[in-house]
Amino acid sequence: MKKKKELKISRRTVMKGALAAGAMMSAGSIPSKLFAGEYNIPDPLKPLPTTGGNMRWIDSGDMKGVFWKKLFPEYAASRGITIEYDGLPWKEINKIVPIAIRNGTVHDVFQLPLGMDPGVAVAEGWVQPWDDYIENIDEWLAAFPSGVYLPGVNQFNGKTYGTCLTANKRTGTCLLYSEKYMSEAGYDPQAGRMTYSEIRDAAKKITKNGNGQYYGWIIGGNQVNRWEDVVHTFGQVGGAHSGRGGFTNRHINFQNGKFQIASDQYMEAVELLLQLKSDGSAFPGVMSMNAPQARALMPQGAAGMIFQGPWCIGVWGRDAPDWKYGIASEPVPDGKEAQPLYIAEGGSNTFWLSANSTMGPFAGDLIRFMGTEQGQIYWAQTVGAADPAVNPDAVAKAGLTGPSAQALSMFAENILVGPNPIVRNKDVGIVAAKSRVPDPSLALVIQGLYTGQLKGVEAQLKDCNQRYEDALDKAVEEARADGANVTRDDWVFPNWDVYSNYGAEKYQEL
Amino acid sequence: MHKKPLSKQIYDARWCYLFVLPCSILTGMFVIYPIGMSWYFSLLDWSGFTKEAKFIGLKNYYEAVNDEFFWDAFIRSFIFMFGTVPVKIVLGFIIAVFLNNQVLKLAPFFRTVIFMPVVTAIAIIGIVMTFVFSPFNGPANKFLMSTNLTSAPIDFLGNPDTVLPTVMGVYVWKWLGITMMYWLAALQTVPQDVYDAAKIDGAEGYRLWIHIILPIVLPFAIVIILVEAVGALNVFPLIETMTAGGPFFSSEVMEIYIFRTAFVTDSGTMPRLGYACAAGVFWGVAVLFITVLQGLWMRRTRRI
CATH class of the missing domain: 3.40.190.10 (Periplasmic binding protein-like II)
Known part of the structure; x- marks a missing residue:
């Protein structure tokens, strides 16, 4: 396999460019x-x-x-x-x-x-x-x-x-927040990555300060993928190393090739969402709005925090240019160091x-x-x-x-290139074509837990994890029946160092 | 009498067949063919847009009847029907009775007002209603809060306990005008002589309606119920625009279930058109069964 150069956008490079251009341009x-x-x-x-x-x-x-x-x-x-x-x-x-x-x-x-x-x-x-x-x-x-x-x-x-x-190289669950509300709550996310406890406390304080006029946190809850995105990325930050992308990559720990939906890190992330609700910090009505609706309510002063992607920046810049907001990395579970995120x-x-x-x-x-x-x-x-x-x-x-510029700098700092089974074996693509996310999917399970229709985070996530395992096994089996040369071992990358990019040379070592 | 051979009969009626032909072709293209193809597709393991389609017999049907989400959606569709049709029938009848009164000068105005939602695009209504029932500055919650009927906003469309009743309420409001029109048409078939004769015989008020008018319009009622029942089982655009079946399947009726399985999911897996067709065929047969039952009921009522 031909050796490839790694895609590197260092924080320093981005910031240098940003500063140089910033000096030339007017403020804003x-x-x-x-x-x-x-x-x-x-x-x-x-x-x-x-x-x-x-x-x-x-x-x-x-x-x-x-x-x-x-x-x-x-x-x-x-x-x-x-x-x-x-x-x-x-x-x-x-x-x-x-x-x-x-x-x-x-x-x-x-x-x-x-x-x-x-x-x-x-x-x-x-x-x-x-x-x-x-x-x-x-x-x-x-x-x-x-x-x-x-x-x-x-x-x-x-x-x-x-x-x-x-x-x-980006995530869709950055912490985007109202500078005013966050400052009034006594927090500055720019000072360092916030912990789950700090997020919860900030949300409580913002809600208290809002006195029914605004709330601590908002999410587009009827757009089910938002739940999964948040838990997946927060789980990764917490240390559940897994891939991103479609069903045959997402939630899979490439060290052992297994789904890790029932990992402690995923459970902690789900618990955080449930706590934001039980604390009364969640904006009322999150279950009846999609992500763009939730995003649009932020500049209107309806909530203090949202976990969304950098696409909000352009939209807010256009629709609410005077609104002051900040962007920061995803929060980390208490007492833990933030772990890298991975892209294929x-x-x-x-x-x-x-x-x-x-x-x-x-x-x-x-x-x-x-x-x-x-x-x-x-x-x-x-x-x-x-x-x-x-x-x-x-x-x-x-x-x-x-x-x-800040978002790009964050992404450059936080995101690594992880393994991609399809690069290793193109027949994985046949598995992807055969795969079906089981009902209820992780996204729906989290939504069900949030609405209270499902009970017991651990039991639900364990059931869900097993469904995903079974679904992938079935897809592999069907692909093999159609002549694909593929096994579940294609998802195992024993040489994956979770703290470095997984490049061409790593595939050659397999 | 000597009967003409079939070919001669057809030849003699050739113009009739010729005029029936365009309608037959259109029916074949847009009704018979899609139904036939959906039966065929339901026997395939097929995403719907790849060449690869494997014949799997009745496996899709087997999977559907063993899927709890299929039955939940199935039952929910009937809950929707039984929750909306009686309300529409009764409300529509009461309104029609009032608006059928020639003395009421503003009857045309009220008829128009009640009928207006019927002619409004259902997708627009669905979207607007998400704002109306929004817990944040939605007019419904503002009203409830300002009148102290609730102390905190209600998430009508986000709460699994309130979502289906809310959508059912919107459905009744949207289509009440058409039910009212059906009843008005039925009531206007009652000759004035009947009212006059009843009055002469001393039948007034509820006696007039129960003993005289209702028996006359009963056959219409059966037809109206039939039309309404089938209508209440076809609510895809309203639910898709208001809730898309959520939260967590709370408002997922059969059409939403079929749609969900027929297209690529948010989770990024391939659609299953074959399976969706199986669920659709099963559902279609169920609706047909209900229609036949109602037809038999109508025939029996007419005999009475």
């Missing part, structure tokens, strides 16, 4: 480029068709959508085409894309539904390689940090089918080109530009930490300041 947490809307789009490397046309593009929106909506009109005008953009939540992508694939109307450029094995998309002929449309693609790929483009992940049969412009190799927000698309030359031209340093800088300036640009030099040059 949002870069001046944000929402300005003028881009220097270079000419295509080779002539594009002059027939024009309409390019349809769908992705999971959020800050990506903010950027595309500014760039696309300019790009389309420069190339004599139109671009139709649909930025939708994952829940909608999961429904729309499969139907569109089935009836042959999928967008020219799209994201695959969550959990969908890319290998299946290639084998089914839904997508075509970018190689013919991105000029000098080998040179272009070489400019990306190692580990972003990998066989079995986004490259198949020697061709690049998926393009990644963003890194997956590869980028994020992979874009696929529909096999039926005739707009490949334009899509390739645009993706090529976005992969250049200038394109990455443009991306970073608007999207910031919400979906960090994959090129660390571009991030450093983007002039990010305030919470965006």
